[in-house]
Amino acid sequence: MRPKKDILIVVASLTGGGAERVAAEWANNLAALGHRVSVMTDMSMPVTYRLADDVKVMSFNVSPRPRGRGIRFLLWGVTTRICVSIRMLRLMRRLGTDVVIDVGHKYGFEVLMASKVLGVKSIQTDHNACSRPCGVKMGFRDYCRKFLQSRMFDALTVLTETDCRVMKQHGATNVESLYNPLSFSQIELCENARTKTVLAVGRLDAWKIKGFDILLLAWGNIAKKYPDWKLRIIGDGAPETVDFLRKLCAGCSENVKFAPFMDEIGEEYRRAEVFVLSSRCEGWGLVALEAMAHGCAAVVCDFEGRQGEYVKDGVNGLLCAPDCVGELENAIERVISDEDLRKRLQRNAPKSVERFAPAVTVAKLEEIIYRVCGEATLL
Numbered sequence: 001m002r003p004k005k006d007i008l009i010v011v012a013s014l015t016g017g018g019a020e021r022v023a024a025e026w027a028n029n030l031a032a033l034g035h036r037v038s039v040m041t042d043m044s045m046p047v048t049y050r051l052a053d054d055v056k057v058m059s060f061n062v063s064p065r066p067r068g069r070g071i072r073f074l075l076w077g078v079t080t081r082i083c084v085s086i087r088m089l090r091l092m093r094r095l096g097t098d099v100v101i102d103v104g105h106k107y108g109f110e111v112l113m114a115s116k117v118l119g120v121k122s123i124q125t126d127h128n129a130c131s132r133p134c135g136v137k138m139g140f141r142d143y144c145r146k147f148l149q150s151r152m153f154d155a156l157t158v159l160t161e162t163d164c165r166v167m168k169q170h171g172a173t174n175v176e177s178l179y180n181p182l183s184f185s186q187i188e189l190c191e192n193a194r195t196k197t198v199l200a201v202g203r204l205d206a207w208k209i210k211g212f213d214i215l216l217l218a219w220g221n222i223a224k225k226y227p228d229w230k231l232r233i234i235g236d237g238a239p240e241t242v243d244f245l246r247k248l249c250a251g252c253s254e255n256v257k258f259a260p261f262m263d264e265i266g267e268e269y270r271r272a273e274v275f276v277l278s279s280r281c282e283g284w285g286l287v288a289l290e291a292m293a294h295g296c297a298a299v300v301c302d303f304e305g306r307q308g309e310y311v312k313d314g315v316n317g318l319l320c321a322p323d324c325v326g327e328l329e330n331a332i333e334r335v336i337s338d339e340d341l342r343k344r345l346q347r348n349a350p351k352s353v354e355r356f357a358p359a360v361t362v363a364k365l366e367e368i369i370y371r372v373c374g375e376a377t378l379l
Helices: 018-032 071-095 108-118 140-147 161-169 204-210 212-225 239-248 250-255 266-271 286-293 325-337 339-352 358-372
Strands: 006-011 036-041 056-059 099-103 121-125 155-158 175-177 195-201 230-234 256-259 272-277 297-301 318-320
Touching: 006 018, 006 071, 018 036, 018 099, 018 286, 018 358, 036 071, 071 108, 099 108, 108 121, 121 358, 155 161, 155 358, 161 175, 195 212, 195 266, 195 286, 204 212, 204 239, 212 230, 212 239, 212 250, 212 256, 212 325, 239 250, 239 256, 250 256, 266 272, 266 286, 272 286, 272 325, 272 339, 286 297, 286 339, 297 325, 297 339, 318 325, 325 339
Parallel strands: 006 036, 006 099, 036 056, 099 121, 121 155, 155 175, 195 230, 195 272, 230 256, 272 297, 297 318
Antiparallel strands: none
């Protein structure tokens, strides 16, 4: 039996978001496998995702962010990075860390430097698409983090085979795909509990990436034909963002409901007939998988083949092109109007996502951990 490892997971926060949920799932499941797991994060923010009792939690202990973008903000940013680096070094030395996993890029530089100083193996996990839609440029900082800094880690994981190909085209040799774990297990279908609801989930402030404007424009036409159906969008956002989105659905506001993000979202999935992922640029779409696990008929915008890795068009969901109001409208109307199609998608969806169960994806992560530590796979 291979020895268990001391693993440190570094994540910016445990507040909302797909990457944050994944970090918690990995921590809990690696601990359940017997590894000694610690999580370093910002504990000054609300904790959405709970960690198991045997997972140690360490805080960055960062000072509150000052208002504005002047010299005070610049000094705060520099001192914060220095303090996090020092605390990370001390923590890894004290814990005797074997492997450090950076979830996302926010503290990737600090993780990389600390691991190199101490001789600790490092893994970076990227939770965003490694390309952008046509006409949208990747920022210089993001480019450096994705395509330059990431090569210095002992291993790099990306969300999809599509992203793996993109990274290899940029010269990465340490990359492989690692699907996000699905936090919901397959459920028994309860068709009687469903209402005529089309559900969407995501941060409202990221409405352009999430394509909520496209969804609302498409819904304006659908609502006229199917007035007994409702669109429900769940996610937090600034008041001005909510006001902007409400204006887009002014002609069908009685058929649209906005609700804040909730910890226990499973009930929403169980009540909805249809789930829509309308994103222009989505690296994965964990909420779509969660909805499918709960038996929703999913309509998913496929960004360069990424969502096509878990949705087979017409079998367990419907795929459509991103950033296209007409195509999204047709797909939603099709699943609303064709009950036989809708029920078939609902029956097929839960079984099709079993391969993303935490036990499966964490087992692959564990193999990556052992591999970077130079320990051969047990047959």
